Amino acid sequence: xxxxxxxxxxxxxxxxxxxxxxxxxxxxxxxxxxxxxxxxxxxxxxxxxxxxxxxxxxxxxxxxxxxxxxxxxxxxxxxxxxxxxxxxxxxxxxxxxxxxxxxxxxxxxxxxxxxxxxxxxxxxxxxxxxxxxxxxxxxxxxxxxxxxxxxxxxxxxxxxxxxxxxxxxxxxxxxxxxxxxxxxxxxxxxxxxxxxxx
Amino acid sequence: xxxxxxxxxxxxxxxxxxxxxxxxxxxxxxxxxxxxxxxxxxxxxxxxxxxxxxxxxxxxxxxxxxxxxxxxxxxxxxxxxxxxxxxxxxxxxxxxxxxxxxxxxxxxxxxxxxxxxxxxxxxxxxxxxxxxxxxxxxxxxxxxxxxxxxxxxxxxxxxxxxxxxxxxxxxxxxxxxxxxxxxxxxxxxxxxxxxxxxxxxxxxxxxxxxxxxxxxxxxxxxxxxxxxxxxxxxxxxxxxxxxxxxxxx
Numbered sequence: 001x002x003x004x005x006x007x008x009x010x011x012x013x014x015x016x017x018x019x020x021x022x023x024x025x026x027x028x029x030x031x032x033x034x035x036x037x038x039x040x041x042x043x044x045x046x047x048x049x050x051x052x053x054x055x056x057x058x059x060x061x062x063x064x065x066x067x068x069x070x071x072x073x074x075x076x077x078x079x080x081x082x083x084x085x086x087x088x089x090x091x092x093x094x095x096x097x098x099x100x101x102x103x104x105x106x107x108x109x110x111x112x113x114x115x116x117x118x119x120x121x122x123x124x125x126x127x128x129x130x131x132x133x134x135x136x137x138x139x140x141x142x143x144x145x146x147x148x149x150x151x152x153x154x155x156x157x158x159x160x161x162x163x164x165x166x167x168x169x170x171x172x173x174x175x176x177x178x179x180x181x182x183x184x185x186x187x188x189x190x191x192x193x194x195x196x197x198x
Numbered sequence: 199x200x201x202x203x204x205x206x207x208x209x210x211x212x213x214x215x216x217x218x219x220x221x222x223x224x225x226x227x228x229x230x231x232x233x234x235x236x237x238x239x240x241x242x243x244x245x246x247x248x249x250x251x252x253x254x255x256x257x258x259x260x261x262x263x264x265x266x267x268x269x270x271x272x273x274x275x276x277x278x279x280x281x282x283x284x285x286x287x288x289x290x291x292x293x294x295x296x297x298x299x300x301x302x303x304x305x306x307x308x309x310x311x312x313x314x315x316x317x318x319x320x321x322x323x324x325x326x327x328x329x330x331x332x333x334x335x336x337x338x339x340x341x342x343x344x345x346x347x348x349x350x351x352x353x354x355x356x357x358x359x360x361x362x363x364x365x366x367x368x369x370x371x372x373x374x375x376x377x378x379x380x381x382x383x384x385x386x387x388x389x390x391x392x393x394x395x396x397x398x399x400x401x402x403x404x405x406x407x408x409x410x411x412x413x414x415x416x417x418x419x420x421x422x423x424x425x426x427x428x429x430x431x432x433x434x435x436x437x438x439x440x441x442x443x444x445x446x447x
Contacts, residue, residue: 074307076340078299085300112339 005037005050006137006177008165009105009117010145011130013152015186016107016115017193018048019162021137022179026053038183042067042077045108046185050134051101051122059102063087080108084118084126091124103134109185140172141165155184159196166195207319207326218327219320222350225276225329226363231398232262232273233361233369234333235377236345237387240415241335243273244391246363246399247408260410260425267292269302269421270336271414275363276350277329284330288312302421305336309346309354317352327351331362335414337421343414359390365398372397384413392438406431 006021020037023030038048039060047063049056063086071077078086084106094100106118119125119132131145132138148161162182169177182193207218232245245262261278265271266288274281291311295303312332319327327350334346347362348354359377361369372394382390391411396404406428413424426434 074304076304079301079339082299082301086298089298 003136004175005056005103005135006169006173006180007037007048007050007103007105007134008138008141008145008162009048009107009119009132010149010153010158010161011107011115011117012158013154014114015155015158015184016046016109016117017155017158017162017182017184018046018105018107019165019180019182020048020050021135021177022181023175023177024053025175033179036181038181039064040183040190041083041106041108042071043189044077044110044185045080045083045106046183046190048105048107048134050103055100055102059091059100060104063090079110079113080106080116080118081110081113081128083108084120084128088120088124088126091120091122095124105132105134107185109187109189111187115186136175137169137173137177140168144168155193156196159193163196206324208321208324216320216351219351222276222327222329223331226331226350227366229275229277229363230262231361231363231365231369231395232275232331232333233359233373233391233394234273234335234345234347234357235359235373235387235391236343236357236381237384238381239343240384240387240413241337241343241345242384242387242391242411242413243271243333243335244395244409244411245273245275246395247410248364248400249408256407263410263412263425265423266308266334266336267296267302268423269338269414270305270308270334271412271423272335273333273362273410273412275331280328281330281332284312284315284328284332287315302338304338304340305334305344306341306346306356308336309334309348313348313352313354315352316348316350320351333360333362335412337414337416359387361394361398364400369394369398384415388413388434389438389441392434393442396438404435406435 009018018038022034024032024035038046041047041064049060101122104120109115117129119127119129131149133141144165184193230246230248235242263273264285292303316328319325331349337343345357346354347360359373376390401408411426415422
C-alpha cells in the first residue's frame with residue numbers, strides 16, 4: 001500500500017523469477033539500499049514482500065512457520081497453489097481483525113505443475129498470474145511486461161526483460177532504486193542471480 | 199477374570215490390553231464383509247450387504263460405501279450409526295482442507311485426521327470407542343492410488359488388498375494367496391474382489407442386490423468414484439463364473 005517497495009515477478013520456461021528493489025526508507029530518509037525483500041519460504045518457494053516494514057517481517061514469518069509445521073506433520077511440503085490459498089485465507093481473516101499491510105508475490109516450482117506465480121495483496125486478493133508487479137515501480141513496468149513477456153522465456157531473456165523494467169524505473173520513477181535483488185526458483189530449488197550485464 | 203478392567207475404556211488391563219477396543223473389533227467381526235484391492239490404475243471397494251430381514255425396504259443409498267470427497271471414498275464395517283458420525287467428520291475434514299488450501303486433501307492426511315478422532319475415544323472422556331473399521335480408497339498427486347484401513351483403536355495401515363468385517367481372516371488369507379504380482383490392473387482387481395467376496399459371503403450364491411462394488415479411477419485427469427449398478431455388477435459375476443468354470447475345466 002505504501003507503494004515504495006517495487007516487486008516484479010513472472011514465469012519462464014521452467015522457472016519463476018522475482019525481483020525486488022533494495023531500498024528501506026521512510027519519508028525523505030533512506031535507511032538502507034541493500035535490503036533483501038525476497039524471502040525463501042521453503043525449498044521451492046520464494047516470497048517477495050512489500051508494504052509496512054514490521055508487517056512485512058511478521059506476516060511472512062507466521063506463514064512460514066505454519067507451513068514448516070504442515071510439512072513436518074505430513075511429510076510433504078504444501079504445493080504452491082495450496083500455500084497461496086492458505087496465505088490468502090489468513091490475510092482474509094485478518095482483514096477485519098488487524099491492520100496488516102503486506103503485498104506479496106509468491107513464486108514456486110512444483111514437480112507436477114511446473115513454475116507458478118501468485119499475486120497477493122494486503123486486501124487478501126489472490127490471483128495466479130504469468131506476470132505481476134507491486135508498488136509505484138510496478139505501475140511503470142506492467143505495460144512493459146505485457147509487451148515483452150512470452151510463455152517460454154529462457155533465463156537470459158528473463159534477465160533482459162528485468163533490465164528493461166529497471167531501466168524504465170530508473171528513467172521515470174522519481175525515487176532512486178540503484179539496487180535490485182533477483183531470485184529464481186526452478187526444479188533444483190531457489191537461487192540468487194546477478195543482474196544481466198551488457 | 200479381568201472383567202474389572204472392562205468398563206472403563208480409558209484404562210489398560212494388567213496384560214496391557216484395551217478391552218473396550220478389542221470388544222469393538224469383536225462387534226465389527228459380526229458386520230458385513232468389506233474389502234479393498236489396490237490396482238495400478240485404480241482402487242476397488244467391495245462390500246457384502248447383510249440383509250437381516252425380508253421385510254426390510256432396500257436402502258436408497260448404500261450403507262456400506264460412501265464418497266468422502268471427489269477423490270476419496272470409503273467402505274465401512276461395523277455399527278452403521280457410528281459409521282455415519284465418522285463419515286460426516288471425514289467429509290468435514292476434506293472440505294475444510296479444500297477451503298483452506300484450495301486443493302484436495304491428501305488421502306493419508308484425511309485418514310490420519312479420522313484416526314486421531316478415533317484415538318481420542320480410547321484415551322479421553324470415558325466414552326466407548328467407535329465400533330467401525332473403515333477402508334479408504336483414494337487418489338492424490340503425491341502417492342497416486344492408495345488404500346488404507348483403520349480400526350477402532352485409531353491405528354491405520356496402507357494396503358495392497360485387505361478385508362474387514364465378517365470372515366475377514368479367511369478373506370485376508372485368500373487375498374494374500376491371490377495377490378501375487380507387485381501390482382495388478384483394475385480388471386484383475388475387480389475379479390479378485392468378486393472372487394473373494396463370493397467365497398466369504400453368507401449367501402450361497404452372490405446376486406447384485408447382495409453386494410456393492412465401486413471403483414476409484416482417473417478419467418481424463420480427474421478422479422472418479424463409480425458405484426456399479428445391478429447390470430454392471432451382474433456382468434462382473436458372470437465374468438467370474440466363466441473364469442472359474444474355465445479354470446476348473
